[in-house]
Amino acid sequence: MSLNYGSDNKSALQAKFDAQKIAFAPIMFQAAKSLRDLGILEIIKKHNKDGLTKESISKDLDLPLYGVKVLLEAGLSLEIVMVDNDKFHLTKTGWHLLCDELTRVNMDFTNDVNYLGFFNLTDSIKTARPSGLKIFGDWETIYEGLSELPIDVQKSWFAFDHFYSDYAFPEILPIVLESDVKFVLDVGGNTGKFAIKCAEHKEDVKISILDLPGQLEKAYLNIQNNGFSDRISGYPINLLDHSKPFPNGADVIWMSQFLDCFSQADIMELLKRSKEAMSDASSLFIMETYWDKQKFEASTYSLHATSLYFTSMANGCSQMYHSEDMLNLIDNSGLYVEKSYDNIGISHTLYKCKKK
Numbered sequence: 367m368s369l370n371y372g373s374d375n376k377s378a379l380q381a382k383f384d385a386q387k388i389a390f391a392p393i394m395f396q397a398a399k400s401l402r403d404l405g406i407l408e409i410i411k412k413h414n415k416d417g418l419t420k421e422s423i424s425k426d427l428d429l430p431l432y433g434v435k436v437l438l439e440a441g442l443s444l445e446i447v448m449v450d451n452d453k454f455h456l457t458k459t460g461w462h463l464l465c466d467e468l469t470r471v472n473m474d475f476t477n478d479v480n481y482l483g484f485f486n487l488t489d490s491i492k493t494a495r496p497s498g499l500k501i502f503g504d505w506e507t508i509y510e511g512l513s514e515l516p517i518d519v520q521k522s523w524f525a526f527d528h529f530y531s532d533y534a535f536p537e538i539l540p541i542v543l544e545s546d547v548k549f550v551l552d553v554g555g556n557t558g559k560f561a562i563k564c565a566e567h568k569e570d571v572k573i574s575i576l577d578l579p580g581q582l583e584k585a586y587l588n589i590q591n592n593g594f595s596d597r598i599s600g601y602p603i604n605l606l607d608h609s610k611p612f613p614n615g616a617d618v619i620w621m622s623q624f625l626d627c628f629s630q631a632d633i634m635e636l637l638k639r640s641k642e643a644m645s646d647a648s649s650l651f652i653m654e655t656y657w658d659k660q661k662f663e664a665s666t667y668s669l670h671a672t673s674l675y676f677t678s679m680a681n682g683c684s685q686m687y688h689s690e691d692m693l694n695l696i697d698n699s700g701l702y703v704e705k706s707y708d709n710i711g712i713s714h715t716l717y718k719c720k721k722k
């Protein structure tokens with residue numbers, strides 16, 4: 367496969383402006399976040415028809431006028447707000463920053479999980495280690511420490527993870543849980559969200575969640591609270607230990623937003639272990655977001671940025687993959703894609719794989 371993406375046909379002036387946007391991006395990001403978190407965007411939205419002066423914003427929110435002034439001026443360059451006769455109004459971009467859940471989830475993830483650690487990105491690139499993770503703890507990967515991260519960081523991590531998969535689950539359940547499916551292995555099942563959805567969708571299906579012990583503690587609580595302890599079990603395992611086989615006998619092996627947490631070498635081993643646990647009748651379903659499969663530029667942009675979260679914070683070696691990377695790994699592990707489903711949820715692709 368040869369990679370083709372992008373072009374270089376903007377004017378020199380535009381190129382220079384875009385370079386300045388990058389040069390000041392972290393400062394302007396924090397400005398946008400302050401405008402959101404201090405309630406400035408909210409109060410402008412409430413009075414958007416007539417607009418608000420900086421003085422009235424300062425007075426209503428009990429914030430120093432100086433601070434409101436510099437933030438609003440940054441907001442003008444960010445095109446979050448516009449001003450007309452001294453009165454500030456929210457732009458469409460400003461509306462998205464304030465009201466669009468996708469934008470909020472991405473922004474909180476960037477700030478709470480990534481911002482501080484990203485000072486170490488260059489080191490991560492050189493060492494293939496998640497050098498930024500040390501700001502939270504001394505773990506090899508973020509997954510080992512997930513249940514011990516500060517509560518606000520966990521909240522933003524889970525909100526980010528769940529936001530994307532939550533949209534996809536309802537669409538794929540009828541595909542994954544065909545009538546003869548009785549036993550599902552949910553590999554990297556995290557807090558049990560998918561397992562619980564399966565149990566709700568089909569009353570004769572049993573699910574076993576393979577994940578690290580810390581994540582399973584959370585899953586057990588959720589499973590119990592939903593009354594499914596008789597049908598959903600946990601299987602504590604470090605999946606990076608490739609000497610440990612997967613449990614046999616599953617009709618479906620399910621991997622959602624999971625393989626992106628691993629290097630290509632580890633994915634190969636995980637796929638081979640899946641294959642060893644599969645019969646000819648069983649299926650492996652892989653649901654991922656591939657950057658080349660996106661309908662919108664905004665999605666590809668978000669996925670390229672998310673890749674670097676894996677580099678700097680998560681493990682130093684994985685990413686949001688190109689679909690060809692995954693298809694090669696599937697092929698080389700002795701599996702094949704029987705059916706492919708694009709445009710699932712917000713941005714997912716689902717591969718149904720069988721043993722060759």
Ligand SMILES: C[S@@+](CC[C@H](N)C(=O)[O-])C[C@H]1O[C@@H](n2cnc3c(N)ncnc32)[C@H](O)[C@@H]1O
Pocket residue numbers: 509512527528531553554555556557576577578581603604605606621622623624627
């Ligand atoms: C990004 S989350 C995906 C969660 C869920 N499948 C979904 O679609 O929302 C990846 C999951 O893989 C698990 N995981 C990552 N590395 C692991 C490892 N070495 N052993 C076991 N589980 C691991 C994490 O704990 C986490 O629950």
